[in-house]
Amino acid sequence: xxxxVYTVGQVNAYIKNMFTQDFMMNRIYVKGEVSNCKYHTSGHxxxxxxxxxxxxxxxxxxxxxxxxxxxxxxxDNVIVLGSISVYERDGKYQLYAREILLDGEGLLYxxxxxxxxELEEMGMFAPEYKQPIPKYIKTLGIVTAPTGAAIRDIQxxxxxxxxxxxxxxxxxxxxxxxxxASIVNGIHALEQLGVDxxxxxxxxxxxxxxxxxxxxxxxxxxxxxxVPVISAVGHETDTTIADxxxxxxxxxxxxxxxxxxxxxxxxxEILLSFRLELNRRICEKLERSQEKVRQFQxxxxxxxxxxxxxxxxxTAAELEDKLRIYMEQTIAHxxxxxELYARRLEALSPLKKLSMGYAFVSDEAGKxxxxxTLLNQGDVLNIHMLNGQVKALVQEIHHMERAGGQQSGEKxxxxxxxxxxxxxx
Numbered sequence: 001x002x003x004x005v006y007t008v009g010q011v012n013a014y015i016k017n018m019f020t021q022d023f024m025m026n027r028i029y030v031k032g033e034v035s036n037c038k039y040h041t042s043g044h045x046x047x048x049x050x051x052x053x054x055x056x057x058x059x060x061x062x063x064x065x066x067x068x069x070x071x072x073x074x075x076d077n078v079i080v081l082g083s084i085s086v087y088e089r090d091g092k093y094q095l096y097a098r099e100i101l102l103d104g105e106g107l108l109y110x111x112x113x114x115x116x117x118e119l120e121e122m123g124m125f126a127p128e129y130k131q132p133i134p135k136y137i138k139t140l141g142i143v144t145a146p147t148g149a150a151i152r153d154i155q156x157x158x159x160x161x162x163x164x165x166x167x168x169x170x171x172x173x174x175x176x177x178x179x180x181a182s183i184v185n186g187i188h189a190l191e192q193l194g195v196d197x198x199x200x201x202x203x204x205x206x207x208x209x210x211x212x213x214x215x216x217x218x219x220x221x222x223x224x225x226x227v228p229v230i231s232a233v234g235h236e237t238d239t240t241i242a243d244x245x246x247x248x249x250x251x252x253x254x255x256x257x258x259x260x261x262x263x264x265x266x267x268x269e270i271l272l273s274f275r276l277e278l279n280r281r282i283c284e285k286l287e288r289s290q291e292k293v294r295q296f297q298x299x300x301x302x303x304x305x306x307x308x309x310x311x312x313x314x315t316a317a318e319l320e321d322k323l324r325i326y327m328e329q330t331i332a333h334x335x336x337x338x339e340l341y342a343r344r345l346e347a348l349s350p351l352k353k354l355s356m357g358y359a360f361v362s363d364e365a366g367k368x369x370x371x372x373t374l375l376n377q378g379d380v381l382n383i384h385m386l387n388g389q390v391k392a393l394v395q396e397i398h399h400m401e402r403a404g405g406q407q408s409g410e411k412x413x414x415x416x417x418x419x420x421x422x423x424x425x
Contacts, residue, residue, distance in 0.1 A: 201232030
């Protein structure tokens with residue numbers, strides 16, 4: 001009896017082994033609605049899959065979070081890929097998820113995200129591969145449906161902005177079976193025609209309606225096209241794979257036409273402003289040149305031989321005046337000096353002295369005599385006066401000397417004969 005008794009752990013381990021050996025339980029897709037969704041701090045996500053007939057606990061471990069491409073919440077209809085096993089501690093079985101996909105439209109979204117990640121990893125969204133949109137174009141290629149608002153908006157806006165731009169339409173299927181191949185053919189056809197820029201798009205719709213622009217073949221055709229491509233799919237809130245691979249995304253077909261076709265009126269205004277600016281600068285240049293000509297004419301007039309001669313004459317006349325004034329001043333100064341010297345000479349003149357009662361005494365040789373000690377009795381003296389000359393004979397000599405501040409002296413008696421000379425000259 002006791003041989004057939006098992007522990008709880010043994011039973012749970014046995015049941016877990018049964019699940020492990022079942023191939024179906026190791027890789028199974030389970031469809032249901034999410035409930036009791038809890039994001040644990042460890043990174044694990046615990047939730048329950050339920051339908052109208054039952055419920056199944058499930059867990060997505062943090063290591064498998066790459067298999068979840070959206071933010072899962074209660075009420076989401078999902079398809080879970082994983083395995084079913086037993087959690088031995090509680091004795092409960094649960095679904096261990098490895099990948100979770102949204103059901104229905106969510107499945108399309110998952111396909112969209114998956115292709116987006118793949119193409120991004122390939123570098124097809126890299127900005128360095130984007131071609132610049134030419135500013136001035138002559139031909140505009142359009143890949144879209146021949147009917148509908150998209151083509152009418154593009155053509156109306158294009159003709160209004162620049163009626164000289166030629167628009168070439170490739171009527172493509174943009175929805176349903178064969179739409180992706182039709183869009184690809186249109187891109188290749190317009191590329192061979194050599195249009196300047198290309199618009200690929202359509203009007204708005206559901207995700208299923210726009211799905212042709214999420215196909216990989218369309219994305220690759222846009223990426224590999226040598227002509228710059230503007231994507232214009234749906235409304236502003238719609239986003240497709242074509243938007244990421246295109247060289248430029250426009251929120252609407254109308255906006256794509258505005259981005260592709262330059263407004264000729266704006267160009268005309270720019271050209272007009274350039275012309276006005278050019279005329280203004282030409283006028284300023286002419287005025288500056290005329291002013292330079294006037295300056296050069298003035299300089300030439302100043303440098304002309306006639307003007308140079310007139311200037312030299314004027315300079316010579318000024319120098320002549322300065323020389324005359326200088327000479328007059330010099331002569332006046334010299335006259336003053338001569339008069340000064342004349343007064344001095346007059347003061348020193350012997351005649352002046354003689355006229356004042358003085359006489360000039362000299363020996364017979366005509367040598368001036370000033371010292372009585374040089375005379376002897378019997379010497380002959382010549383005495384010159386203002387109006388004549390006298391010869392005298394020295395009879396006595398008296399020396400004069402000063403003693404005690406009193407003067408003493410004797411008269412020298414001089415006899416001589418007068419010899420008048422020069423009375424009448």
